[in-house]
Amino acid sequence: MSAAIEEMKTKEIRPQRTSETRDNRVRHLTTHLVLILGAIVILFPIAWMISTSLKSQSQVIQFPPIWIPKPIVWENYRNAITIFPVPFWIFGWNSMYLSLGNVIGSIVSNTIVAFAFARLSFRGSRVLFLLVLSTMMLPQQVTMIPLFILFSKLGWVNTYHPLIVPQFFANAFYVFMLRQFFTTIPRDLDDAARIDGCGVLGLFWRILLPLAAPAVGIIAIFEFTASWNWFLGPLIYLSKMETFPLALALSYLNASYRVLWSELMVVSFIAMLPPLILFFIAQKAYIQGIVVTGVKG
């Protein structure tokens, strides 16, 4: 923090008054310089991942490091996905199943709950909504162990039920976010619909839900990314390799073949791609969503 402030001081306080425009240009230039430097730091590990995924065994451990692999070893990709005792596509399928299951669950449950909180008046709504918000602060470790016992007794270990079913019962962040969105839709619309004989469900299904499509989209993207990247949950419940999502497959590879850096980078790269592509396609909506809720990925 103090470094940041220091930086600003040296950059802006200087009483150069030669000309306003020149001053501005210099300021802009330094800003860009700092930002580009930061961007390089941010992008470097990702570039390094890709570069390493194409290096030969000997180049991977060379010091000083080699920037561009020579020769480019495409076989690393084949090696990496055939190293597992089960076909690699299973991991991708599992990740997809986990993510889509959670996306569907969160959309179905959160839209309904948020609609009720935003548009219907009922006794205790205030208290209940505060309760919803307060659960955001709860560290999941407090509920993790009893839930594990519960789901084990149900015979759900090594299935995806413990990882998907709870998402069908609403989630504080998404309820909050959707409710925020619903409240921005003018109430006149409700009144008009009511006068036309629309019931509560009709109001939700035919008027508000279509209008909330952007917010629902944001939740779908959030939830997809979060489930795709989820590690602790799958780690607890899944122990058979054929049930692993990509995150666990990568963790397995890391634990068993730590020296195979290229192959590790290959699988990291593959695991990273879907959320990354989704982010690039929908980055405007994504960033908007974070801004509205203050939720970080």
Add this chain to the structure above:
Amino acid sequence: MSISTDSRRLGVGHVPRKPRSRQRSEELMAYLLISPWIIGFALFILGPMLASFGLSFLETNLFSWEYVGLKNYTTLFSTDATRSLFWVSLYNTVYYVFFSIPLTIGAGFFIAVLLNQDMRGRSAYRVIYYLPSIIPGIAASVVWLYLFQPDFGVINWLFSAVGIEGVRWLYDPRTAKMAFVIMSVWGAGGNMLIFLAGLQGIPTELYEAAKIDGAVAWSRLRHITLPLMSPTIFFVVITNIIASFQVFTNVYVMTNGDGGPANSTMMYVLHIYLVAFRQYRLGYASALAWVLFVILLLFTLLVFKSSSLWVYYETEVGGKRE
């Protein structure tokens, strides 16, 4: 942004008058519609919370259990490190939080201030800085593990350029935690976005007026930006404390799940995980989880209490989003 202001706006009484029976049926419908959350709250939050409190007085694995009273707690708080890693893991976690939070918040704030001006490439920067938050934690961990390799990692290559050689990073108890702090700063873009949203809520007229009054950039930052941003900073501090205390994935991946070397990266949640799911001491792990809950509550309260000293609320001007 702040949760409490928002709940105040809760829409009771906005609905136009209507016949009593219809109101009743609408109320029933409302309860029906929020029932997924109520059921989920009872089944997956409140129930397990109470259960885990109860479990913390038992010695139990999945198949047998025995009431042991406060034994789990007395073991837990024991300062003998061979019996309890509680203090060790708490120290490690607090160390991590203590360094990581000022750095990530500072970096995030700094970048946000830079980005909060009219300039080319703004949205590109925003996307780039946010990237680390999109990448699976485990993939990022694998890459950073490689970067931190003492013998052929890029970080040591960079350090050798300025004459520092032979830092063992994750293999040295003195530097292992710092490695995770450094990695956390890489993810400062998450905070940046929230700060940027807050900064955009500050009316530009304030800055213009200050400029006319001759305020230099530093005093504009000190007397306009910081006070008006304090509610946002407050929010970020709280959410970051809660999140950083739960650091897990990268520690698990980069230390191969053992919190080494010599327990120097045994973070609190990793400790809970190992006790619960490697040793199956579910009662003891529940006690650990409850203590974590209380610690987080205390920290949050502390920040809340301190907020009257440094958080500035002025609802008419900044801090409020439409």
